[in-house]
Amino acid sequence: MTTVSRPSPAGSYDPATTTSGGLTGELARLEAQADLSFPEELRILHDLGLDPADGPLIEVGAGSGAVTRRLRAAHPDLAHTAVDIDADLLSHAAGCGAELLVADAAALPLPDASAGYVLLRYVLQHLSDPLPALTEALRVLRPGGKLIVTEVDASCWGLADPVYPELASVHAALARAQESAGGDRTIGRRLTRLLRGAGCTDVVLRPFATTNDDRPTADFAPHLGPGRLQPLVASGALSLGEFxxxxxRWNRFRANPDAYVMLLGLTAAGTAP
Ligand SMILES: C[S@@+](CC[C@H](N)C(=O)[O-])C[C@H]1O[C@@H](n2cnc3c(N)ncnc32)[C@H](O)[C@@H]1O
Structure with missing residues:
Protein backbone atom coordinates (compact mmCIF):
# COMPACT_ATOMS: atom_id res chain seq x y z
CA MET A 1 0.00 0.00 0.00
CA THR A 2 1.31 3.44 -0.92
CA THR A 3 0.73 6.30 1.52
CA VAL A 4 1.42 9.67 -0.01
CA SER A 5 -0.60 12.05 2.09
CA ARG A 6 -1.34 12.32 5.78
CA PRO A 7 -4.76 10.80 6.49
CA SER A 8 -7.31 13.31 7.72
CA PRO A 9 -10.94 12.88 8.82
CA ALA A 10 -13.03 11.41 5.98
CA GLY A 11 -15.74 14.06 5.87
CA SER A 12 -18.97 12.98 7.55
CA TYR A 13 -18.01 9.29 7.46
CA ASP A 14 -16.77 7.53 10.60
CA PRO A 15 -16.61 3.74 10.12
CA ALA A 16 -16.41 3.18 13.88
CA THR A 17 -19.79 4.77 14.60
CA THR A 18 -21.87 4.09 11.48
CA THR A 19 -23.54 0.89 12.64
CA SER A 20 -23.66 -1.56 15.56
CA GLY A 21 -20.48 -3.49 16.27
CA GLY A 22 -18.10 -0.60 15.55
CA LEU A 23 -15.57 -1.10 12.76
CA THR A 24 -16.26 -4.86 12.52
CA GLY A 25 -19.96 -4.17 12.08
CA GLU A 26 -19.28 -1.52 9.44
CA LEU A 27 -17.00 -3.85 7.46
CA ALA A 28 -19.86 -6.39 7.39
CA ARG A 29 -22.37 -3.67 6.43
CA LEU A 30 -20.22 -2.46 3.53
CA GLU A 31 -19.90 -6.07 2.28
CA ALA A 32 -23.63 -6.72 2.54
CA GLN A 33 -24.45 -3.40 0.86
CA ALA A 34 -22.13 -4.14 -2.07
CA ASP A 35 -23.35 -7.71 -2.34
CA LEU A 36 -26.95 -6.56 -2.63
CA SER A 37 -26.65 -4.21 -5.59
CA PHE A 38 -23.35 -5.03 -7.30
CA PRO A 39 -24.94 -7.09 -10.10
CA GLU A 40 -27.11 -4.08 -11.07
CA GLU A 41 -24.18 -1.68 -10.73
CA LEU A 42 -21.97 -3.90 -12.91
CA ARG A 43 -24.72 -4.05 -15.54
CA ILE A 44 -24.70 -0.25 -15.66
CA LEU A 45 -20.90 -0.16 -15.94
CA HIS A 46 -21.19 -2.52 -18.92
CA ASP A 47 -23.97 -0.38 -20.45
CA LEU A 48 -21.62 2.60 -20.10
CA GLY A 49 -19.04 0.68 -22.12
CA LEU A 50 -16.61 -0.51 -19.44
CA ASP A 51 -13.72 -2.11 -21.36
CA PRO A 52 -10.64 -3.51 -19.58
CA ALA A 53 -8.52 -2.37 -22.55
CA ASP A 54 -9.37 1.23 -21.65
CA GLY A 55 -8.11 1.06 -18.04
CA PRO A 56 -6.84 1.76 -15.54
CA LEU A 57 -9.86 2.30 -13.32
CA ILE A 58 -9.25 4.51 -10.30
CA GLU A 59 -11.75 3.79 -7.52
CA VAL A 60 -11.73 6.81 -5.21
CA GLY A 61 -13.04 6.31 -1.67
CA ALA A 62 -12.83 2.53 -2.08
CA GLY A 63 -13.08 1.97 1.67
CA SER A 64 -12.64 -1.66 2.69
CA GLY A 65 -12.71 -2.81 -0.95
CA ALA A 66 -16.21 -4.31 -1.01
CA VAL A 67 -16.66 -3.19 -4.61
CA THR A 68 -12.95 -3.44 -5.46
CA ARG A 69 -13.00 -7.20 -4.83
CA ARG A 70 -16.17 -7.69 -6.87
CA LEU A 71 -14.89 -5.64 -9.81
CA ARG A 72 -11.56 -7.49 -9.73
CA ALA A 73 -13.41 -10.82 -9.80
CA ALA A 74 -15.58 -9.68 -12.73
CA HIS A 75 -12.69 -8.06 -14.65
CA PRO A 76 -9.30 -9.43 -13.52
CA ASP A 77 -7.73 -7.92 -16.66
CA LEU A 78 -8.81 -4.35 -15.80
CA ALA A 79 -5.98 -2.46 -14.06
CA HIS A 80 -7.48 -1.10 -10.84
CA THR A 81 -6.19 1.35 -8.23
CA ALA A 82 -8.21 1.65 -5.00
CA VAL A 83 -7.74 5.01 -3.26
CA ASP A 84 -8.94 6.00 0.21
CA ILE A 85 -8.08 8.63 2.79
CA ASP A 86 -8.46 6.03 5.58
CA ALA A 87 -5.43 3.71 5.57
CA ASP A 88 -6.92 1.29 8.11
CA LEU A 89 -10.10 0.82 6.11
CA LEU A 90 -8.19 0.47 2.84
CA SER A 91 -5.91 -2.23 4.31
CA HIS A 92 -8.95 -4.56 4.20
CA ALA A 93 -8.84 -4.32 0.39
CA ALA A 94 -5.37 -5.93 0.26
CA GLY A 95 -4.89 -9.13 -1.67
CA CYS A 96 -7.49 -8.70 -4.40
CA GLY A 97 -5.01 -7.54 -7.03
CA ALA A 98 -5.79 -3.83 -6.97
CA GLU A 99 -3.07 -1.32 -6.24
CA LEU A 100 -3.83 0.48 -2.96
CA LEU A 101 -3.18 4.17 -2.49
CA VAL A 102 -3.86 6.25 0.63
CA ALA A 103 -4.74 9.76 -0.56
CA ASP A 104 -7.34 12.49 -0.49
CA ALA A 105 -9.85 12.47 -3.35
CA ALA A 106 -9.04 16.15 -3.92
CA ALA A 107 -5.27 15.57 -4.28
CA LEU A 108 -4.62 12.31 -6.11
CA PRO A 109 -0.91 11.53 -6.53
CA LEU A 110 -1.53 10.36 -10.09
CA PRO A 111 -0.41 11.91 -13.39
CA ASP A 112 -2.66 14.00 -15.61
CA ALA A 113 -4.62 12.10 -18.27
CA SER A 114 -3.51 8.67 -17.03
CA ALA A 115 -6.81 6.85 -16.35
CA GLY A 116 -9.68 5.54 -18.43
CA TYR A 117 -12.22 5.43 -15.60
CA VAL A 118 -12.70 7.09 -12.21
CA LEU A 119 -15.38 5.61 -9.94
CA LEU A 120 -16.70 7.23 -6.74
CA ARG A 121 -19.30 5.10 -4.95
CA TYR A 122 -21.08 6.52 -1.91
CA VAL A 123 -18.25 9.03 -1.38
CA LEU A 124 -19.53 12.43 -2.61
CA GLN A 125 -22.33 12.44 0.03
CA HIS A 126 -19.63 12.56 2.72
CA LEU A 127 -17.66 15.52 1.33
CA SER A 128 -18.40 19.09 2.43
CA ASP A 129 -17.72 20.14 -1.18
CA PRO A 130 -17.75 17.48 -3.91
CA LEU A 131 -16.33 19.75 -6.62
CA PRO A 132 -12.58 19.44 -5.77
CA ALA A 133 -12.87 15.63 -5.93
CA LEU A 134 -14.68 15.79 -9.28
CA THR A 135 -12.18 18.29 -10.70
CA GLU A 136 -9.33 16.03 -9.58
CA ALA A 137 -11.00 13.00 -11.17
CA LEU A 138 -11.25 14.87 -14.47
CA ARG A 139 -7.57 15.85 -14.23
CA VAL A 140 -6.43 12.22 -14.04
CA LEU A 141 -8.83 11.03 -16.75
CA ARG A 142 -7.69 10.85 -20.35
CA PRO A 143 -9.86 12.81 -22.81
CA GLY A 144 -12.80 10.48 -23.50
CA GLY A 145 -12.38 8.74 -20.14
CA LYS A 146 -15.44 8.15 -17.96
CA LEU A 147 -16.23 9.68 -14.57
CA ILE A 148 -18.80 7.47 -12.81
CA VAL A 149 -20.46 8.34 -9.49
CA THR A 150 -22.99 6.29 -7.54
CA GLU A 151 -25.09 7.85 -4.79
CA VAL A 152 -28.44 7.86 -3.05
CA ASP A 153 -31.05 10.49 -2.43
CA ALA A 154 -32.82 10.27 0.94
CA SER A 155 -36.10 11.48 -0.61
CA CYS A 156 -36.26 8.60 -3.08
CA TRP A 157 -34.37 5.83 -1.34
CA GLY A 158 -36.99 3.32 -2.43
CA LEU A 159 -40.05 1.94 -0.65
CA ALA A 160 -41.04 -0.65 1.90
CA ASP A 161 -44.52 -2.11 2.26
CA PRO A 162 -46.02 -2.42 4.84
CA VAL A 163 -45.20 0.99 6.28
CA TYR A 164 -44.99 1.34 10.08
CA PRO A 165 -46.17 4.91 10.92
CA GLU A 166 -45.16 4.37 14.55
CA LEU A 167 -41.50 4.52 13.42
CA ALA A 168 -41.80 8.14 12.23
CA SER A 169 -39.86 9.49 15.23
CA VAL A 170 -37.13 6.87 14.70
CA HIS A 171 -36.71 7.84 11.05
CA ALA A 172 -36.65 11.53 12.04
CA ALA A 173 -33.92 10.86 14.63
CA LEU A 174 -31.83 9.01 12.03
CA ALA A 175 -32.24 11.84 9.49
CA ARG A 176 -31.27 14.44 12.15
CA ALA A 177 -28.18 12.44 13.12
CA GLN A 178 -27.11 12.14 9.48
CA GLU A 179 -27.65 15.85 8.88
CA SER A 180 -25.69 16.87 11.98
CA ALA A 181 -22.78 14.62 10.90
CA GLY A 182 -22.44 16.75 7.76
CA GLY A 183 -22.42 15.45 4.23
CA ASP A 184 -25.42 15.45 1.94
CA ARG A 185 -27.77 12.48 1.71
CA THR A 186 -29.84 14.28 -0.92
CA ILE A 187 -26.89 14.58 -3.30
CA GLY A 188 -28.53 12.16 -5.74
CA ARG A 189 -30.69 14.91 -7.25
CA ARG A 190 -27.61 17.04 -7.99
CA LEU A 191 -25.34 14.43 -9.58
CA THR A 192 -25.86 15.29 -13.23
CA ARG A 193 -25.50 19.04 -12.59
CA LEU A 194 -22.38 18.43 -10.53
CA LEU A 195 -20.77 16.42 -13.33
CA ARG A 196 -21.69 19.03 -15.95
CA GLY A 197 -20.48 21.83 -13.66
CA ALA A 198 -17.14 20.06 -13.19
CA GLY A 199 -16.69 19.94 -16.98
CA CYS A 200 -17.99 16.52 -18.07
CA THR A 201 -19.73 16.11 -21.41
CA ASP A 202 -22.36 13.52 -22.39
CA VAL A 203 -23.70 13.28 -18.84
CA VAL A 204 -26.25 10.52 -18.21
CA LEU A 205 -28.20 9.30 -15.16
CA ARG A 206 -28.86 5.59 -14.66
CA PRO A 207 -31.07 4.63 -11.68
CA PHE A 208 -30.98 1.03 -10.47
CA ALA A 209 -33.36 -0.94 -8.26
CA THR A 210 -32.87 -3.94 -6.00
CA THR A 211 -35.95 -5.73 -4.66
CA ASN A 212 -36.76 -8.67 -2.40
CA ASP A 213 -38.26 -10.41 -5.40
CA ASP A 214 -34.64 -11.06 -6.37
CA ARG A 215 -33.04 -11.40 -2.93
CA PRO A 216 -34.16 -12.66 0.50
CA THR A 217 -35.69 -9.91 2.62
CA ALA A 218 -33.03 -10.57 5.29
CA ASP A 219 -30.36 -9.32 2.83
CA PHE A 220 -31.85 -5.82 3.19
CA ALA A 221 -30.89 -5.67 6.88
CA PRO A 222 -28.03 -3.16 6.26
CA HIS A 223 -30.65 -0.67 5.03
CA LEU A 224 -33.81 -1.51 6.98
CA GLY A 225 -32.53 -3.35 10.06
CA PRO A 226 -31.83 -1.76 13.45
CA GLY A 227 -28.03 -1.97 13.14
CA ARG A 228 -27.65 1.63 11.98
CA LEU A 229 -29.79 2.83 14.89
CA GLN A 230 -27.64 1.34 17.63
CA PRO A 231 -25.02 4.16 17.57
CA LEU A 232 -27.91 6.62 18.03
CA VAL A 233 -28.83 4.90 21.28
CA ALA A 234 -25.21 5.15 22.40
CA SER A 235 -25.16 8.89 21.61
CA GLY A 236 -28.53 9.52 23.28
CA ALA A 237 -30.31 10.54 20.06
CA LEU A 238 -32.67 7.55 20.31
CA SER A 239 -34.24 5.92 23.37
CA LEU A 240 -33.88 2.23 24.08
CA GLY A 241 -37.66 1.91 23.70
CA GLU A 242 -37.58 3.41 20.19
CA PHE A 243 -34.71 1.11 19.27
CA ARG A 249 -40.88 -3.97 13.28
CA TRP A 250 -37.88 -5.15 11.27
CA ASN A 251 -38.38 -8.68 12.62
CA ARG A 252 -42.07 -8.51 11.65
CA PHE A 253 -41.20 -7.15 8.21
CA ARG A 254 -38.69 -9.84 7.35
CA ALA A 255 -41.00 -12.61 8.62
CA ASN A 256 -43.87 -11.33 6.46
CA PRO A 257 -43.98 -13.24 3.14
CA ASP A 258 -45.97 -10.38 1.55
CA ALA A 259 -43.53 -7.63 2.59
CA TYR A 260 -41.99 -5.81 -0.36
CA VAL A 261 -38.87 -3.65 -0.45
CA MET A 262 -37.29 -1.83 -3.36
CA LEU A 263 -34.05 0.11 -2.93
CA LEU A 264 -33.06 2.75 -5.46
CA GLY A 265 -29.52 3.81 -6.30
CA LEU A 266 -28.39 6.46 -8.77
CA THR A 267 -25.38 6.24 -11.04
CA ALA A 268 -24.36 9.27 -13.07
CA ALA A 269 -21.59 9.23 -15.65
CA GLY A 270 -19.89 11.78 -17.84
CA THR A 271 -17.05 11.95 -20.32
CA ALA A 272 -13.80 13.82 -19.75
CA PRO A 273 -13.26 16.52 -22.41
C1 LIG B 1 -19.50 4.96 2.78
S1 LIG B 1 -17.83 4.61 2.48
C2 LIG B 1 -17.95 3.84 0.88
C3 LIG B 1 -16.82 2.88 0.61
C4 LIG B 1 -16.88 2.17 -0.75
N1 LIG B 1 -16.88 3.11 -1.84
C5 LIG B 1 -18.08 1.27 -0.82
O1 LIG B 1 -19.01 1.61 -1.58
O2 LIG B 1 -18.09 0.23 -0.15
C6 LIG B 1 -17.11 6.20 2.07
C7 LIG B 1 -15.61 6.12 1.83
O3 LIG B 1 -15.14 7.39 1.37
C8 LIG B 1 -13.88 7.62 1.97
N2 LIG B 1 -13.58 9.06 1.92
C9 LIG B 1 -14.24 10.07 2.54
N3 LIG B 1 -13.66 11.25 2.28
C10 LIG B 1 -12.60 10.99 1.46
C11 LIG B 1 -11.62 11.81 0.83
N4 LIG B 1 -11.61 13.13 0.99
N5 LIG B 1 -10.70 11.22 0.05
C12 LIG B 1 -10.71 9.86 -0.13
N6 LIG B 1 -11.62 9.04 0.44
C13 LIG B 1 -12.56 9.59 1.22
C14 LIG B 1 -14.05 7.09 3.38
O4 LIG B 1 -12.83 6.87 4.05
C15 LIG B 1 -14.82 5.79 3.09
O5 LIG B 1 -13.96 4.73 2.84
Whole structure:
Protein backbone atom coordinates (compact mmCIF):
# COMPACT_ATOMS: atom_id res chain seq x y z
CA MET A 1 0.00 0.00 0.00
CA THR A 2 1.31 3.44 -0.92
CA THR A 3 0.73 6.30 1.52
CA VAL A 4 1.42 9.67 -0.01
CA SER A 5 -0.60 12.05 2.09
CA ARG A 6 -1.34 12.32 5.78
CA PRO A 7 -4.76 10.80 6.49
CA SER A 8 -7.31 13.31 7.72
CA PRO A 9 -10.94 12.88 8.82
CA ALA A 10 -13.03 11.41 5.98
CA GLY A 11 -15.74 14.06 5.87
CA SER A 12 -18.97 12.98 7.55
CA TYR A 13 -18.01 9.29 7.46
CA ASP A 14 -16.77 7.53 10.60
CA PRO A 15 -16.61 3.74 10.12
CA ALA A 16 -16.41 3.18 13.88
CA THR A 17 -19.79 4.77 14.60
CA THR A 18 -21.87 4.09 11.48
CA THR A 19 -23.54 0.89 12.64
CA SER A 20 -23.66 -1.56 15.56
CA GLY A 21 -20.48 -3.49 16.27
CA GLY A 22 -18.10 -0.60 15.55
CA LEU A 23 -15.57 -1.10 12.76
CA THR A 24 -16.26 -4.86 12.52
CA GLY A 25 -19.96 -4.17 12.08
CA GLU A 26 -19.28 -1.52 9.44
CA LEU A 27 -17.00 -3.85 7.46
CA ALA A 28 -19.86 -6.39 7.39
CA ARG A 29 -22.37 -3.67 6.43
CA LEU A 30 -20.22 -2.46 3.53
CA GLU A 31 -19.90 -6.07 2.28
CA ALA A 32 -23.63 -6.72 2.54
CA GLN A 33 -24.45 -3.40 0.86
CA ALA A 34 -22.13 -4.14 -2.07
CA ASP A 35 -23.35 -7.71 -2.34
CA LEU A 36 -26.95 -6.56 -2.63
CA SER A 37 -26.65 -4.21 -5.59
CA PHE A 38 -23.35 -5.03 -7.30
CA PRO A 39 -24.94 -7.09 -10.10
CA GLU A 40 -27.11 -4.08 -11.07
CA GLU A 41 -24.18 -1.68 -10.73
CA LEU A 42 -21.97 -3.90 -12.91
CA ARG A 43 -24.72 -4.05 -15.54
CA ILE A 44 -24.70 -0.25 -15.66
CA LEU A 45 -20.90 -0.16 -15.94
CA HIS A 46 -21.19 -2.52 -18.92
CA ASP A 47 -23.97 -0.38 -20.45
CA LEU A 48 -21.62 2.60 -20.10
CA GLY A 49 -19.04 0.68 -22.12
CA LEU A 50 -16.61 -0.51 -19.44
CA ASP A 51 -13.72 -2.11 -21.36
CA PRO A 52 -10.64 -3.51 -19.58
CA ALA A 53 -8.52 -2.37 -22.55
CA ASP A 54 -9.37 1.23 -21.65
CA GLY A 55 -8.11 1.06 -18.04
CA PRO A 56 -6.84 1.76 -15.54
CA LEU A 57 -9.86 2.30 -13.32
CA ILE A 58 -9.25 4.51 -10.30
CA GLU A 59 -11.75 3.79 -7.52
CA VAL A 60 -11.73 6.81 -5.21
CA GLY A 61 -13.04 6.31 -1.67
CA ALA A 62 -12.83 2.53 -2.08
CA GLY A 63 -13.08 1.97 1.67
CA SER A 64 -12.64 -1.66 2.69
CA GLY A 65 -12.71 -2.81 -0.95
CA ALA A 66 -16.21 -4.31 -1.01
CA VAL A 67 -16.66 -3.19 -4.61
CA THR A 68 -12.95 -3.44 -5.46
CA ARG A 69 -13.00 -7.20 -4.83
CA ARG A 70 -16.17 -7.69 -6.87
CA LEU A 71 -14.89 -5.64 -9.81
CA ARG A 72 -11.56 -7.49 -9.73
CA ALA A 73 -13.41 -10.82 -9.80
CA ALA A 74 -15.58 -9.68 -12.73
CA HIS A 75 -12.69 -8.06 -14.65
CA PRO A 76 -9.30 -9.43 -13.52
CA ASP A 77 -7.73 -7.92 -16.66
CA LEU A 78 -8.81 -4.35 -15.80
CA ALA A 79 -5.98 -2.46 -14.06
CA HIS A 80 -7.48 -1.10 -10.84
CA THR A 81 -6.19 1.35 -8.23
CA ALA A 82 -8.21 1.65 -5.00
CA VAL A 83 -7.74 5.01 -3.26
CA ASP A 84 -8.94 6.00 0.21
CA ILE A 85 -8.08 8.63 2.79
CA ASP A 86 -8.46 6.03 5.58
CA ALA A 87 -5.43 3.71 5.57
CA ASP A 88 -6.92 1.29 8.11
CA LEU A 89 -10.10 0.82 6.11
CA LEU A 90 -8.19 0.47 2.84
CA SER A 91 -5.91 -2.23 4.31
CA HIS A 92 -8.95 -4.56 4.20
CA ALA A 93 -8.84 -4.32 0.39
CA ALA A 94 -5.37 -5.93 0.26
CA GLY A 95 -4.89 -9.13 -1.67
CA CYS A 96 -7.49 -8.70 -4.40
CA GLY A 97 -5.01 -7.54 -7.03
CA ALA A 98 -5.79 -3.83 -6.97
CA GLU A 99 -3.07 -1.32 -6.24
CA LEU A 100 -3.83 0.48 -2.96
CA LEU A 101 -3.18 4.17 -2.49
CA VAL A 102 -3.86 6.25 0.63
CA ALA A 103 -4.74 9.76 -0.56
CA ASP A 104 -7.34 12.49 -0.49
CA ALA A 105 -9.85 12.47 -3.35
CA ALA A 106 -9.04 16.15 -3.92
CA ALA A 107 -5.27 15.57 -4.28
CA LEU A 108 -4.62 12.31 -6.11
CA PRO A 109 -0.91 11.53 -6.53
CA LEU A 110 -1.53 10.36 -10.09
CA PRO A 111 -0.41 11.91 -13.39
CA ASP A 112 -2.66 14.00 -15.61
CA ALA A 113 -4.62 12.10 -18.27
CA SER A 114 -3.51 8.67 -17.03
CA ALA A 115 -6.81 6.85 -16.35
CA GLY A 116 -9.68 5.54 -18.43
CA TYR A 117 -12.22 5.43 -15.60
CA VAL A 118 -12.70 7.09 -12.21
CA LEU A 119 -15.38 5.61 -9.94
CA LEU A 120 -16.70 7.23 -6.74
CA ARG A 121 -19.30 5.10 -4.95
CA TYR A 122 -21.08 6.52 -1.91
CA VAL A 123 -18.25 9.03 -1.38
CA LEU A 124 -19.53 12.43 -2.61
CA GLN A 125 -22.33 12.44 0.03
CA HIS A 126 -19.63 12.56 2.72
CA LEU A 127 -17.66 15.52 1.33
CA SER A 128 -18.40 19.09 2.43
CA ASP A 129 -17.72 20.14 -1.18
CA PRO A 130 -17.75 17.48 -3.91
CA LEU A 131 -16.33 19.75 -6.62
CA PRO A 132 -12.58 19.44 -5.77
CA ALA A 133 -12.87 15.63 -5.93
CA LEU A 134 -14.68 15.79 -9.28
CA THR A 135 -12.18 18.29 -10.70
CA GLU A 136 -9.33 16.03 -9.58
CA ALA A 137 -11.00 13.00 -11.17
CA LEU A 138 -11.25 14.87 -14.47
CA ARG A 139 -7.57 15.85 -14.23
CA VAL A 140 -6.43 12.22 -14.04
CA LEU A 141 -8.83 11.03 -16.75
CA ARG A 142 -7.69 10.85 -20.35
CA PRO A 143 -9.86 12.81 -22.81
CA GLY A 144 -12.80 10.48 -23.50
CA GLY A 145 -12.38 8.74 -20.14
CA LYS A 146 -15.44 8.15 -17.96
CA LEU A 147 -16.23 9.68 -14.57
CA ILE A 148 -18.80 7.47 -12.81
CA VAL A 149 -20.46 8.34 -9.49
CA THR A 150 -22.99 6.29 -7.54
CA GLU A 151 -25.09 7.85 -4.79
CA VAL A 152 -28.44 7.86 -3.05
CA ASP A 153 -31.05 10.49 -2.43
CA ALA A 154 -32.82 10.27 0.94
CA SER A 155 -36.10 11.48 -0.61
CA CYS A 156 -36.26 8.60 -3.08
CA TRP A 157 -34.37 5.83 -1.34
CA GLY A 158 -36.99 3.32 -2.43
CA LEU A 159 -40.05 1.94 -0.65
CA ALA A 160 -41.04 -0.65 1.90
CA ASP A 161 -44.52 -2.11 2.26
CA PRO A 162 -46.02 -2.42 4.84
CA VAL A 163 -45.20 0.99 6.28
CA TYR A 164 -44.99 1.34 10.08
CA PRO A 165 -46.17 4.91 10.92
CA GLU A 166 -45.16 4.37 14.55
CA LEU A 167 -41.50 4.52 13.42
CA ALA A 168 -41.80 8.14 12.23
CA SER A 169 -39.86 9.49 15.23
CA VAL A 170 -37.13 6.87 14.70
CA HIS A 171 -36.71 7.84 11.05
CA ALA A 172 -36.65 11.53 12.04
CA ALA A 173 -33.92 10.86 14.63
CA LEU A 174 -31.83 9.01 12.03
CA ALA A 175 -32.24 11.84 9.49
CA ARG A 176 -31.27 14.44 12.15
CA ALA A 177 -28.18 12.44 13.12
CA GLN A 178 -27.11 12.14 9.48
CA GLU A 179 -27.65 15.85 8.88
CA SER A 180 -25.69 16.87 11.98
CA ALA A 181 -22.78 14.62 10.90
CA GLY A 182 -22.44 16.75 7.76
CA GLY A 183 -22.42 15.45 4.23
CA ASP A 184 -25.42 15.45 1.94
CA ARG A 185 -27.77 12.48 1.71
CA THR A 186 -29.84 14.28 -0.92
CA ILE A 187 -26.89 14.58 -3.30
CA GLY A 188 -28.53 12.16 -5.74
CA ARG A 189 -30.69 14.91 -7.25
CA ARG A 190 -27.61 17.04 -7.99
CA LEU A 191 -25.34 14.43 -9.58
CA THR A 192 -25.86 15.29 -13.23
CA ARG A 193 -25.50 19.04 -12.59
CA LEU A 194 -22.38 18.43 -10.53
CA LEU A 195 -20.77 16.42 -13.33
CA ARG A 196 -21.69 19.03 -15.95
CA GLY A 197 -20.48 21.83 -13.66
CA ALA A 198 -17.14 20.06 -13.19
CA GLY A 199 -16.69 19.94 -16.98
CA CYS A 200 -17.99 16.52 -18.07
CA THR A 201 -19.73 16.11 -21.41
CA ASP A 202 -22.36 13.52 -22.39
CA VAL A 203 -23.70 13.28 -18.84
CA VAL A 204 -26.25 10.52 -18.21
CA LEU A 205 -28.20 9.30 -15.16
CA ARG A 206 -28.86 5.59 -14.66
CA PRO A 207 -31.07 4.63 -11.68
CA PHE A 208 -30.98 1.03 -10.47
CA ALA A 209 -33.36 -0.94 -8.26
CA THR A 210 -32.87 -3.94 -6.00
CA THR A 211 -35.95 -5.73 -4.66
CA ASN A 212 -36.76 -8.67 -2.40
CA ASP A 213 -38.26 -10.41 -5.40
CA ASP A 214 -34.64 -11.06 -6.37
CA ARG A 215 -33.04 -11.40 -2.93
CA PRO A 216 -34.16 -12.66 0.50
CA THR A 217 -35.69 -9.91 2.62
CA ALA A 218 -33.03 -10.57 5.29
CA ASP A 219 -30.36 -9.32 2.83
CA PHE A 220 -31.85 -5.82 3.19
CA ALA A 221 -30.89 -5.67 6.88
CA PRO A 222 -28.03 -3.16 6.26
CA HIS A 223 -30.65 -0.67 5.03
CA LEU A 224 -33.81 -1.51 6.98
CA GLY A 225 -32.53 -3.35 10.06
CA PRO A 226 -31.83 -1.76 13.45
CA GLY A 227 -28.03 -1.97 13.14
CA ARG A 228 -27.65 1.63 11.98
CA LEU A 229 -29.79 2.83 14.89
CA GLN A 230 -27.64 1.34 17.63
CA PRO A 231 -25.02 4.16 17.57
CA LEU A 232 -27.91 6.62 18.03
CA VAL A 233 -28.83 4.90 21.28
CA ALA A 234 -25.21 5.15 22.40
CA SER A 235 -25.16 8.89 21.61
CA GLY A 236 -28.53 9.52 23.28
CA ALA A 237 -30.31 10.54 20.06
CA LEU A 238 -32.67 7.55 20.31
CA SER A 239 -34.24 5.92 23.37
CA LEU A 240 -33.88 2.23 24.08
CA GLY A 241 -37.66 1.91 23.70
CA GLU A 242 -37.58 3.41 20.19
CA PHE A 243 -34.71 1.11 19.27
CA UNK A 244 -36.62 -1.94 20.54
CA UNK A 245 -39.70 -0.85 18.55
CA UNK A 246 -37.64 -0.52 15.36
CA UNK A 247 -36.03 -3.93 15.94
CA UNK A 248 -39.45 -5.51 16.48
CA ARG A 249 -40.88 -3.97 13.28
CA TRP A 250 -37.88 -5.15 11.27
CA ASN A 251 -38.38 -8.68 12.62
CA ARG A 252 -42.07 -8.51 11.65
CA PHE A 253 -41.20 -7.15 8.21
CA ARG A 254 -38.69 -9.84 7.35
CA ALA A 255 -41.00 -12.61 8.62
CA ASN A 256 -43.87 -11.33 6.46
CA PRO A 257 -43.98 -13.24 3.14
CA ASP A 258 -45.97 -10.38 1.55
CA ALA A 259 -43.53 -7.63 2.59
CA TYR A 260 -41.99 -5.81 -0.36
CA VAL A 261 -38.87 -3.65 -0.45
CA MET A 262 -37.29 -1.83 -3.36
CA LEU A 263 -34.05 0.11 -2.93
CA LEU A 264 -33.06 2.75 -5.46
CA GLY A 265 -29.52 3.81 -6.30
CA LEU A 266 -28.39 6.46 -8.77
CA THR A 267 -25.38 6.24 -11.04
CA ALA A 268 -24.36 9.27 -13.07
CA ALA A 269 -21.59 9.23 -15.65
CA GLY A 270 -19.89 11.78 -17.84
CA THR A 271 -17.05 11.95 -20.32
CA ALA A 272 -13.80 13.82 -19.75
CA PRO A 273 -13.26 16.52 -22.41
C1 LIG B 1 -19.50 4.96 2.78
S1 LIG B 1 -17.83 4.61 2.48
C2 LIG B 1 -17.95 3.84 0.88
C3 LIG B 1 -16.82 2.88 0.61
C4 LIG B 1 -16.88 2.17 -0.75
N1 LIG B 1 -16.88 3.11 -1.84
C5 LIG B 1 -18.08 1.27 -0.82
O1 LIG B 1 -19.01 1.61 -1.58
O2 LIG B 1 -18.09 0.23 -0.15
C6 LIG B 1 -17.11 6.20 2.07
C7 LIG B 1 -15.61 6.12 1.83
O3 LIG B 1 -15.14 7.39 1.37
C8 LIG B 1 -13.88 7.62 1.97
N2 LIG B 1 -13.58 9.06 1.92
C9 LIG B 1 -14.24 10.07 2.54
N3 LIG B 1 -13.66 11.25 2.28
C10 LIG B 1 -12.60 10.99 1.46
C11 LIG B 1 -11.62 11.81 0.83
N4 LIG B 1 -11.61 13.13 0.99
N5 LIG B 1 -10.70 11.22 0.05
C12 LIG B 1 -10.71 9.86 -0.13
N6 LIG B 1 -11.62 9.04 0.44
C13 LIG B 1 -12.56 9.59 1.22
C14 LIG B 1 -14.05 7.09 3.38
O4 LIG B 1 -12.83 6.87 4.05
C15 LIG B 1 -14.82 5.79 3.09
O5 LIG B 1 -13.96 4.73 2.84
Missing amino acids: ALAAD
